[in-house]
Amino acid sequence: MTSDPSAESTLPPLILAQIATLQRNPLRPLLAVDADEVLFYFIRGLAGWLESRALYFDWSSFALAGNIRARGDNQPVPREALGSLLDDFFSEATAGLEPVDGAADSLARLSRHYDIVVLSNQPASAKPARELALARHGMAYPVLANSGPKGPAMAALMAANARMPAAFVDDIPSHHGSVAKHAPSARRVHFIAEPRLAPMLGKAEFSNVRLNSWAEIETDLMQFLSKAA
Template sequence: MPENNPLPPPASPAPATAAQLAELRLNPGRPLLVVDADEVLFYFMRGFERHLQDQGLYFNWQSFALHGNVRRRADDAVLPQTELGPLLDGFFATATDLLEPVDGAADALAALAPLADIVVLSNLPLHAREARATALHRHGMPYPIIANTGPKGPAMAALLHHGPKRAAFIDDIPHNHASVAKLAPAVHRVHFIADHRLAALLPPSEHCQHRGESWAAMAQHLARELGS
């Protein structure tokens, strides 16, 4: 999903994130694949555009950012930053379990599951975690879901405490790759943006080792990285 003025990365996961991480049961010594959800497993922007239309708004597609691109249809005015948070909360509350799965995601993860533990690390309100879990199961991706807030480096570093043999991370947002590169530099980082309109607005993150173009191609790449 597009960026929304990220804050500086904290040193450790937020308390709610840490509590969810503590409940995970992973296999020490087994590879680990950590996957974002919005614009990686689900088409966020397709659903978000429908939500904006219902609110009398539209997305301007001028940059990979929410602030400045969400505008009112009536007068073309930019939606103030103070209104973006409530808008996103409303979207996640009503549409999380309605988003379309990204082409090939379920099949690719199913092919990778024998090679690695898989965890979905998604920035969404905690109240939407159950709806996201429901959507994951409905679309053939029954993997544990962590509802995170803020940059993802702290959560990724905490996941490494489980002792995976090697680890990979997939996300669409550059500052999440920067955060993981800083706090968990040994993790193999893959930058992937499912919506081609968004992908065209953003070059590969300087903090990733690979830019994914499709799940079919990423599955082959990750099988080499995690199975080597």
């Protein structure tokens, strides 16, 4: 929800440097999971944080632009002001976001079969807070702070275990399009954790499947591995 789908599909050097630090096993499948609205209830957290700023989230669509409004006159925050507002949110609230139901337990079981990486579009400065929140909630997996479309990062991650299956979980349709283009063999699972948002959007066009809980995702990703074997 924070990415710009029109951004160039190139791999920022910062991501490449982060990927280079990962200890990857070429014989293990890869699972790249998004953080916001996949492992953490992002909009729920944002809505609470906005209250301290005399703003509110109006829950009218699956989008940030236009849905953050002033409590006084109900006017939306202008698009050009969203970036710095979200930077403040990431810096102040990332560590305290509520984890998504079932995510930690499913990932713990999936980690017996997959190398798990958290591929999150977020400011690099919020990476320590993200790692802290993940560790606090039993999900201490490596974090990659990405920006822009996620396909190039997914392709770079998959180069380390090119013969093994790979899977990708994200809430934002444009990332599924980018991964379909740059890393087409990856299993693409579309998931929007927040029950108030999920009904507002159908299956992402370039995903393989839309699922609605971590229990469903775990089953799907185990079936994917058994079919790929």
